Amino acid sequence: MDSARPPAVDSAQLRPRAASVLATSAKALYWYARGVRKRTQPVSMTLGIDDVRIARAWLRTRTDWHGDDVVLDYEDAFARWNGSPFAFAFTGARKALSACIDALGLGPGDEVLVPGFTCVVVSNAFRHAGVDIRYCDIELDTYGLDVRSVESRIGERTRAILIHHLFGLVCRDYDALVALARSRGLRIIEDCAHATGARYRGRRVGNAGDVAIYSSERSKVFNTIVGGMAVTSDPALADRLRRTAHGWDLPDDAAIERQLRNVLLDYYCLRHEMSQVLCPLVTARHGWARLESTGPGELRGRLPADYCTRMSNPIAALGLNQLRKIDTTNDSRRRTAQRWNRWAIDNGYRIPVVIPDSEPVFLRYPVLVAPERKRDRTWAARELGISLGVWFLTHVHPADEVVTGCPNADVAVASCVNLPTLLP
Numbered sequence: 001m002d003s004a005r006p007p008a009v010d011s012a013q014l015r016p017r018a019a020s021v022l023a024t025s026a027k028a029l030y031w032y033a034r035g036v037r038k039r040t041q042p043v044s045m046t047l048g049i050d051d052v053r054i055a056r057a058w059l060r061t062r063t064d065w066h067g068d069d070v071v072l073d074y075e076d077a078f079a080r081w082n083g084s085p086f087a088f089a090f091t092g093a094r095k096a097l098s099a100c101i102d103a104l105g106l107g108p109g110d111e112v113l114v115p116g117f118t119c120v121v122v123s124n125a126f127r128h129a130g131v132d133i134r135y136c137d138i139e140l141d142t143y144g145l146d147v148r149s150v151e152s153r154i155g156e157r158t159r160a161i162l163i164h165h166l167f168g169l170v171c172r173d174y175d176a177l178v179a180l181a182r183s184r185g186l187r188i189i190e191d192c193a194h195a196t197g198a199r200y201r202g203r204r205v206g207n208a209g210d211v212a213i214y215s216s217e218r219s220k221v222f223n224t225i226v227g228g229m230a231v232t233s234d235p236a237l238a239d240r241l242r243r244t245a246h247g248w249d250l251p252d253d254a255a256i257e258r259q260l261r262n263v264l265l266d267y268y269c270l271r272h273e274m275s276q277v278l279c280p281l282v283t284a285r286h287g288w289a290r291l292e293s294t295g296p297g298e299l300r301g302r303l304p305a306d307y308c309t310r311m312s313n314p315i316a317a318l319g320l321n322q323l324r325k326i327d328t329t330n331d332s333r334r335r336t337a338q339r340w341n342r343w344a345i346d347n348g349y350r351i352p353v354v355i356p357d358s359e360p361v362f363l364r365y366p367v368l369v370a371p372e373r374k375r376d377r378t379w380a381a382r383e384l385g386i387s388l389g390v391w392f393l394t395h396v397h398p399a400d401e402v403v404t405g406c407p408n409a410d411v412a413v414a415s416c417v418n419l420p421t422l423l424p
């Protein structure tokens with residue numbers, strides 16, 4: 001156990017006091033149960049004892065929490081690794097997206113084309129800026145935007161196209177979408193939240209458009225519990241992104257501390273072999289408050305109070321460590337995907353398309369199943385011994401916003417499940 005001093009603030013939330021011993025015990029039991037079920041938890045798969053050591057060290061000494069030297073190192077390391085001239089770290093990919101929207105000068109009166117199979121925080125980022133969204137259909141080879149749908153929906157006010165590389169697959173119409181945007185004078189924003197490290201023609205995805213975002217949320221390719229990055233190769237956009245990033249606040253100490261403690265909780269409760277024993281101990285020591293990346297207000301489209309925040313030093317230190325491991329973990333994801341390919345072929349499922357000259361990362365392995373198999377998640381545990389991921393349950397996951405005119409997205413909502421590619 002580390003010897004971090006109790007925090008000055010937020011201690012009621014994070015550390016059990018005598019009066020709440022009972023509640024803490026109940027919660028420890030809950031975490032104990034989660035630990036027992038840890039093999040079915042598809043999050044924080046890349047956390048190791050090395051990350052725990054880093055989190056503990058930062059919990060012990062707070063002197064450098066408010067500097068930005070580690071953040072600048074992290075941005076630099078990410079930029080180099082990603083082959084991007086400029087990178088800026090935020091407390092989430094959605095915030096990186098908001099900074100990109102700002103840098104691109106998008107605002108009220110403008111319209112953006114977005115896949116009708118996305119995450120609510122993506123749509124929120126545009127709405128927060130007053131930008132109108134027009135949903136376009138996806139294709140079912142890689143779940144990316146269908147260029148024909150995009151072409152038919154470009155209007156007078158369209159300023160940008162958001163393309164994504166879902167599940168870590170490089171999207172099928174990548175070249176065509178970039179060419180279309182160039183020919184029509186539209187900006188390209190790449191959502192690489194699932195695809196950090198994927199390559200197309202030897203370059204990492206995210207470098208073909210104007211700006212791109214990456215996520216290090218705990219269910220994504222690499223993990224700082226929450227975190228995100230924006231990149232660009234355009235010096236003018238980089239200046240604007242830098243100004244935005246540096247104008248935003250650091251999270252408060254309580255938020256940073258909670259995030260560091262979540263590294264310990266996730267590791268000891270979800271990953272460690274002896275989680276049955278260690279999870280209750282770590283929970284009693286560090287509290288149970290799990291950091292949720294998306295709160296209920298945000299799900300309904302509200303702007304969280306702490307939204308405009310850039311990344312802090314302790315979290316950047318975790319990011320640097322995760323970056324050291326990312327190529328190895330992505331290799332093992334690709335190897336598991338090969339096994340899922342064989343399984344899919346043997347069972348008559350359609351396999352996801354890896355477009356020529358691309359190297360996907362396979363954050364998850366997507367497959368279309370009968371709708372009843374998507375609704376009933378238990379079969380995968382029973383038949384395959386794995387937990388089924390169901391991104392995305394709705395068109396604008398997990399919000400129930402109505403999206404019309406996207407028949408392929410309708411199919412994906414009804415039938416697309418995903419299988420884990422990092423197995424315990």
Ligand SMILES: *Cc1c(COP(=O)(O)O)cnc(C)c1O
Binds near residue numbers: 118193194215
């Ligand atoms: C998770 C996710 C995001 C947002 O990432 P955060 O780091 O959680 O803000 C954006 N787009 C897609 C497709 C995602 O799955």
